[in-house]
Amino acid sequence: MELWFTEHHNDCIGYSLKVKRTLNSEETKYQKLDVIESEFYGRVLVLDGILQTTEKDEFVYHEMIVHVPLFTHKNPKNVLIVGGGDGGAVKEILKHDTVERIVLAEIDERVVENSKKYLPSISYGLNDKKVELMIGDGIKYVNEHKNEFDVVIVDSTDPIGPAVGLFTEDFYRSVYDCLRDDGIIVAQTESPFIYGNLINKLSKMFKKIYPIVKPYICTIPTYPGHLWTFTMGSKKYDPEAVDVNNIPEIETKYYTPELHKSSFVLPKFLKDIFEEA
Structure with a gap:
């Protein structure tokens, strides 16, 4: 089964990355934090469901x-x-x-x-x-x-x-x-x-x-x-x-x-x- 991460904006658009695995997922004192490893962009930092940075770009x-x-x-x-x-x-x-x-x-x-x-x-x-x-x-x-x-x-x-x-x-x-x-x-x-x-x-x-x-x-x-x-x-x-x-x-x-x-x-x-x- 394929796993995808999708970032949503304005309830009408989204941007998706195919995920190899989740490296960490936690609720910090301030926000939801995820680190995933994607197929194309390498490792990705995500905060509150919004992509912050990737190894590739x-x-x-x-x-x-x-x-x-x-x-x-x-x-x-x-x-x-x-x-x-x-x-x-x-x-x-x-x-x-x-x-x-x-x-x-x-x-x-x-x-x-x-x-x-x-x-x-x-x-x-x-x-x-x-x-x-x-x-x-x-x-x-x-x-x-x-x-x-x-x-x-x-x-x-x-x-x-x-x-x-x-x-x-x-x-x-x-x-x-x-x-x-x-x-x-x-x-x-x-x-x-x-x-x-x-x-x-x-x-x-x-x-x-x-x-x-x-x-x-x-x-x-x-x-x-x-x-x-x-x-x-x-x-x-x-x-x-x-x-x-x-x-x-x-x-x-x-x-x-x-x-x-x-x-x-x-x-x-x-x-x-x-x-x-």
């Missing part, structure tokens, strides 16, 4: 949420990740020699523990000496740390369950205060095909707070709608003004200096969503 999401802001900032030394307990963002940040300190604020320690055990190709950076692991409420952590970070990366799940508070204006204002005078925030802001209204709402919030607001995109095979957005809020640096000739060569599978520029070119319907905000 994780590099797309993690490279784009990390390298675009870090190569936009002139000298990123201190980086905060809110969420991101799988360690994928940490793995990419460690490729930047200027970074001296990485704080990972993850509310659910079981995400970290399962990722270390079952997803070592993604999570191995969590043991690096530059990484400070803070298990607890990322919103509370941001509120308690002012003018401390060069870049804040909001690597959250969908706006349900424990991640709801990471999609509010109060949180983005707190991040502004947490950033230094030339700081940058990047948040994953979902698929325009599934969450167009949310993207419009978030764009309005960002524009109230940050002088430079730039959305950018990539394509992620296992995320709903496939086309994915990130929103950058910057106090000083314009990501489209970066001289790509000065971007150093690092090991990537998706991100390139040319892609840094082109990721800010939006399809017409998506540009309309942001410009209406």
